[in-house]
Structures are given as C-alpha cells and as structure tokens.
Amino acid sequence: MISFRDWMAKAVEEYYRRSDFRRDFFTAPELDRSFGYALAEYIAGLLREFKEPVLLELGGGSGALAYDVLTYYKETEKEIYRNLRYYIYDFSPTLIKVQRERLKEFGNKVFWVESLVNLEGVVFSNEFFDCLPVHVIRDGKELFLQNDSELWRELEDDRLVEVLKRMGYENLSQTVEVCLECVDFLREVAAHLRRGYHIVIDYGYTTEELKKFPDGTMAGYKAHKFYPTPSEGMDITAHVNFSLLEEYGKDYGLESISLKSLRDFLMESSVFIKELERLSVSEEPEDVERLSRLKTMLVSMGGRFKVIVQRKLQEA
Template sequence: MEKYMKQLIMNSPDQKISFCEYMEAVLYTPEIGYYMRSREKIGREGDFYTSVNVGDVFGRVLAKWFAYLIKEYNLPPTIIEIGSGDGKLAYDILHYWKEKEIQLFDCVEYRLVDRSLDHQQRQKERLMAFPQVSFGGVLEQYSELNGIVFSNELFDALPVHSIEKQNREMLEVFVTIKNEMLIEIKSPLRNDKIISYLESQNICLKEGQRMEIPLQMVELYQNLASRIQSGLLVTIDYGYTDEEWRQPIHCQGSLRGYYQHRMVRNVLEHPGKMDLTSHIHFDCLRREGVKYGFVEEDFLQQQAFLVKAGIMDELEEDNGLDPFSETAKRNRAIRSLLVGGYSEYFRVLVQSKGLMNG
C-alpha cells in the first residue's frame, strides 16, 4: 500500500491528494485497501468492535422492531441492509425470525449491499442456510426500494474532505510526501463542492477549527433516498448535531484511526492496515430527508432507542452460579449496550416515506 500511495501522490497534480482521495485509496482500493483485504477487521482479532459484536442482542432487538414495523405499517417484507459487513447482523436478525417470527421468516426478502468482495464472500459463507438472502455490491442494481432500508455504522466509514480555518482564511488539508513520509499540507480552499456544502449547511468555522466535510455521505444518502418509494430509512451511526459541532471540544474535528483496538490520531499511519472513521453530520441527513419527501419519525441516542425497541425484554433471570451461561452472557451484553463504552453520540435516525398504518 505504501508504494501504491506514493505513486498515486506523485502522479497527482501538484503531487498532493485531498484527504478524501487518501481515504478512498487506503480504505477501498481493490485487494489492498483496508475494507477490501481478506482479513479480520471487527472483533477481538480485528481493530475495533461494533454493537453487533456484543453477542446477538443488537440483532434480536432490531429483528423484533423490524417485525413490528412490517405488521404495523403493512410494509412489504423486504429488508435492505447497506454496508452489511461480514453478515453477522443479518444472521442474527434472520435467526431470531426463524425462532420467533416463522411466518415473516418464510416470506421475507433480505438484500445485502456491500462494495467489498471480501465482505460479500464472508456473507455468503455465513448466510448459506438462508435462501431469502441476496447479495450485491452496488445500490444501482435496484431501481426502486420499498420496505425497510437501514445501515449500521456505514456513513462514518466513508471518505471525507478535511478543512481548517487559519488567520481568517479557509484552507483544505491535503496529503503529500516529504522525505519518504506521508505528511499534511494546507492550501487555500478552492473546492466548489465543499464551499457549496458549507453554505447550504450554514457552517462557519471558528479561528483554528478543523472539520471533516462528508460529500460522499451526502451523495450516498441522496442515492438511497431517491430510490426509496415507500417505507423506512434507518440510519444507525455516531455523529454530531450542528450544535455539537460548534462545541469547543470538537474544534479539531473527529477523524481518527483504529489499529489493533487502539485509537490513532495520526491518520496517515499504517495506510491500508488501519480503519479510518469520522463522526457524521446528522442534521445534514435530517435536512436532506425533508428534500426527498421523508418524515422524521425518531432521532434518539442508541441506548434510548434500544430501550424503546424492547431490549429490556431480552433480560432473563439468572442464578449467578455460572458466569459463562448463555443467559449470563446475554445479560452482560445488554448491560454493555446500555451503560458500557458505547458513546452517547451513537444515534438512530428513523425517517419514513408513504407509511400507512395497518
């Protein structure tokens, strides 16, 4: 990857690339990008954990909630998971329905969309027992979508541009090479799309403030929203509201790397071997939804959403004699999702279009 990055930069205008181009290369270059390589990325053997890795509780709660929505609003029994990773969440949802919602299980269509060929292969191996599952790499294979479209920690993994305000001037942060090392350089902001985003979102940086600009997030959301004819669009991710972005604690932005379960602030380290992520702009998605005819149904912290969706019903009586019993492990998983290390900035945004009560 280091050799590929040097060639990419040396062949670019002014021998520099935007942070968006850097992230696109180190995360998504076929076969050598972080998400495209055949290796464990999530869990103990990977670089980070998600809510999905805390047992099967997260998937069971979503499955129960999805079943309620399909019945309550007469939705077609179709689930479309965007950015579906290794397929564990789909497995947990379908396994719950096979146990508890057999009629829904028999008629549901579950579509997975993920651009990583490695992820697609893992999905197929994990979900081979479920014939109602289909696999794909691009959203464009579906001209229109009806049902429940959802993502879990998708938008935070998309490449972003990075900007900063210094001496009253707006600058864009680029990546170049000096003494064989990847380094940052800054140039006056000239990207019209970034400027348009700042204007449309009414963003005005303070002196010394840095911020990530999620143009790919907006493009993907618009692509999704334009294809949904009726149903629900559910976004589960971590991010800030406009008010939170203005807080001094966030003045250096949110772009981070995760390498072997360690947070790395220098995102130019370990190219292709480290996960890169940034907090998303939730209020932007809320405004975009209105443009596409969506109604906001809920916007909650993840913990509050899980309680509302029935996670407490998953708790079971436990005599405490065996800490490794399935009951004990599930109860611990519930506690970790509600009071553990999962940030208050994990949110669930629920938007609807054309819903009718059953």
C-alpha cells in the same frame, strides 16, 4: 499531493478489500445478538404495512447483524419471515464471502447486490456511513497531504462551500469534516426506496454537539487500539453528522421521524430489556459475560451512537 478525502477513500477501500480480514474493532452486532434482535423488533413494527417486505442492509460486515435479524424473524415473526427478502450491499469481496458462509442457513432469502435495488421496505445500516470519506476543513481551507505532511488549501469544490453555508459552519473556528458521499448515498437510497424507511446507526453528532470535537472526529483503529491520527492499514472512520443527514434528507423526500441515542433506542426495546433483566439475575458464566457486553453496548457505545429513522412517502 492528494486531498485527505481521496486518501481516506482509497485507504478505506483497500482496508476492506484486503484478503487477510483482521479484526481491528467490534461492532455492536458482534458484541451481542440483543442488538440485532432489538433492531429487528423495531423494524417489524415498520414492516407490517408491507405485503412483501424487503430489507436492504448497507455494509454487511461479518454478516452478524443479518444473522441476528433473520434469526429473530424466523423464530418470532414467522409472517414477516415467510415473505421477506434480505439484500446486502457491500463492496468487499472478502466480507461478502464471510457473509455468504455465515448466512447459508437462510438459503434464498438473502441476496447480494452490487448497486442499490428499487424496493418498498427498509434500508438500514450500522457503522456504514462512518466509513465514507470526508473532506477535512479548517478556517475556510481544506486538508491535503503531501509526503506525510499536511497542506491547507483554499476550498475549490463548490459543493463544499454550499454544505458549509447551509449547515451554518462557514465561520466556525474548529475542524469540520464534510461527508459529501453521505449526501450522495442519501440521494441514492431515496431514489431506490419507492416507499419505506431509512435507518442509520452510527457514532455521530448533531450540529449542537459539533463543539465537542474541536479537532474533528477522524480516527483509526487497529487491533482494538484507537489512533487519533489514522494511517493506512487501519480501519479509518469519521463520526457521522446526523444534522447533515436530516437536512439533506429533506431534499430527497426523506423525512426524519426519529433521532435518538443508541442507549435510548435499546432501552425502549422490549426484547432488549427482557434479555437485560434475565441476564441480570442469572449466575451462568455465559450469561454473566453477555450481561457485561450488553452494559458495554449501553454505556460506552450507547451515548456515542445515534439512531436516525427517516420515512419516504410514496411519490404521487
């Protein structure tokens, strides 16, 4: 017998460690460079207060986001680019190889780390927290798996009981996923961020939106198909609870200064809007294709994804 949480942790790690990296999903940076440019533009506004800015990306994937962020700074924010150091934290040797190849042209600006580094700057991620394993809970019981069948057992972990109580979820009659690793990562980020910002972009919900997902948010993706019941060999994810990030961030000195949908975040980006306007009047086949990808980003991802920005002030 194994808890769903342990099964998911193992399945996700095996999935990303596989040597035959397959594309079962597209992330926003893989759809179009405008996503990375919009994020880079936003981060530039935060980085101006740092003389030697450092960026740390959690979960670099194919390196697409790092490539676009670095390209944006190289081309349009030369002052930031000159002093910038870009760290990537990832546990997949396969993907690190892909990232190294993709980011070759940025030479010694990019570093790969096996654990978080102390820094002043910005820690950020896109579709990283949704990979972290969750405990699945319903009516005060936790989901375990035994030979393909489900077992529901009384809660044993005091941390789970504490989270359910603090978030006000104890008496909900629906499935709730609790990501203790998300809390642990927040603590780690805060411990390493001497001063700066933490940005999480991911699909997710707030406590108020929890009722939209009565059976939970767990899902698997394989070859671009969605499977409500995930199994091994798939990209397995659970939506991120942004209220949990806000609530537990406070314990570690991470104050949430903004939480909005990805659509709103992109529509407030001047670089994104300019590109959208340019593509809208172009008849070039490549531009027409890109416009449709930007629309996908705004329409189908835009409402489901959120962007949270947390600030860590320097400790006295």
